[in-house]
Amino acid sequence: MSHSNCHGCSLCLLSCPMWQQRRDVQYSPQGIFKALQHNATHDEIAPALFSCLLCGACDVLCPEQIDITDMIKTLRQEAFVKGIEIELQKNIESLLAQPVAETRLEENTIILPGKALRSMPDTLTKIQRLLSNETHAVIATDDGDDIALALEAGIHISEQRRHSFLEPLQGAKRLYISNAHLLRALHRWLPATELCALGYSLSQLNELTSKLNKGDLYLIEAQSFHFDHKQKITHYDQLRYQQGCQTNMDLQRNAIPTAAGALNTLRPALDSTEQGNWILSGRNVQRIVVECAEDGLAMSQVTHHPVLHIADLMGA
Numbered sequence: 468m469s470h471s472n473c474h475g476c477s478l479c480l481l482s483c484p485m486w487q488q489r490r491d492v493q494y495s496p497q498g499i500f501k502a503l504q505h506n507a508t509h510d511e512i513a514p515a516l517f518s519c520l521l522c523g524a525c526d527v528l529c530p531e532q533i534d535i536t537d538m539i540k541t542l543r544q545e546a547f548v549k550g551i552e553i554e555l556q557k558n559i560e561s562l563l564a565q566p567v568a569e570t571r572l573e574e575n576t577i578i579l580p581g582k583a584l585r586s587m588p589d590t591l592t593k594i595q596r597l598l599s600n601e602t603h604a605v606i607a608t609d610d611g612d613d614i615a616l617a618l619e620a621g622i623h624i625s626e627q628r629r630h631s632f633l634e635p636l637q638g639a640k641r642l643y644i645s646n647a648h649l650l651r652a653l654h655r656w657l658p659a660t661e662l663c664a665l666g667y668s669l670s671q672l673n674e675l676t677s678k679l680n681k682g683d684l685y686l687i688e689a690q691s692f693h694f695d696h697k698q699k700i701t702h703y704d705q706l707r708y709q710q711g712c713q714t715n716m717d718l719q720r721n722a723i724p725t726a727a728g729a730l731n732t733l734r735p736a737l738d739s740t741e742q743g744n745w746i747l748s749g750r751n752v753q754r755i756v757v758e759c760a761e762d763g764l765a766m767s768q769v770t771h772h773p774v775l776h777i778a779d780l781m782g783a
């Protein structure tokens with residue numbers, strides 16, 4: 468399916484943070500695809516292309532089953548090739564780590580926590596304990612933050628950098644990955660390895676979720692939820708029914724994202740306060756529990772209620 472299949476039904480607008488914030492159809496998949504159908508240039512659609520959070524909410528709503536997020540990533544790549552957003556490209560390329568000779572880790576289970584969780588050593592230790600039931604889980608030295616950002620932005624990753632990132636992971640049987648873009652790419656790069664979304668895996672541990680209650684707002688990590696919507700929706704519905712907590716699902720059964728993605732943090736296009744207020748709108752909550760550390764940082768900016776990572780429910 469390509470942008471030419473878009474028939475302009477507007478369903479993708481309903482959950483789209485770009486449209487919610489701008490109220491301008493140009494800032495939506497429909498606006499981007501209709502513009503392309505009328506021969507718009509990459510330059511003309513660039514503001515919308517680079518405002519997209521790649522949250523994936525539109526993917527699950529589109530009746531034409533257009534893979535919208537993949538298409539937006541491709542259009543970003545094409546825009547860079549045409550010399551559009553050259554400063555952003557240079558910025559991200561400068562953040563791509565220099566390849567270093569890495570040795571293969573011996574452990575069966577490796578956790579790739581991402582930058583925000585790394586700055587929470589106590590939480591990270593709890594995660595390590597929680598996921599070490601069968602085998603000892605280790606934290607990857609190189610968890611590919613730079614690669615995740617490049618994937619999100621549509622920046623080329625050199626073969627050497629990709630190799631130096633993957634080499635330590637080659638011996639693992641199971642990886643827990645915090646970043647949804649990295650998780651998706653690893654499905655292609657390491658097809659024989661068991662790959663698990665970190666937040667989703669923690670949300671399956673009864674010793675954590677049994678601590679949730681009706682005063683809690685449980686924040687599902689939007690990107691990995693939408694990438695695997697059909698499988699995950701039942702799990703989160705059960706969590707909500709069993710514990711009585713609220714979630715950030717909207718009426719279309721999509722998870723409203725924060726604007727905490729790496730690209731929007733590097734160069735803000737959407738207002739994170741507005742996203743946080745949308746999530747909180749109409750809800751009476753006493754506590755916010757997040758799967759994703761970046762979401763926790765974003766929500767702390769818009770509420771006086773406690774915000775904690777799901778792993779911190781351990782022993783709470």
Ligand code: SF4
Nearest residue numbers: 483519520522523525
């Ligand atoms: S991925 Fe999210 S922000 Fe981007 S167009 Fe789709 S719904 Fe909008």
Ligand code: SF4
Nearest residue numbers: 473476477479497529
């Ligand atoms: S939901 Fe799909 S078909 Fe409908 S307007 Fe959006 S992109 Fe086009």
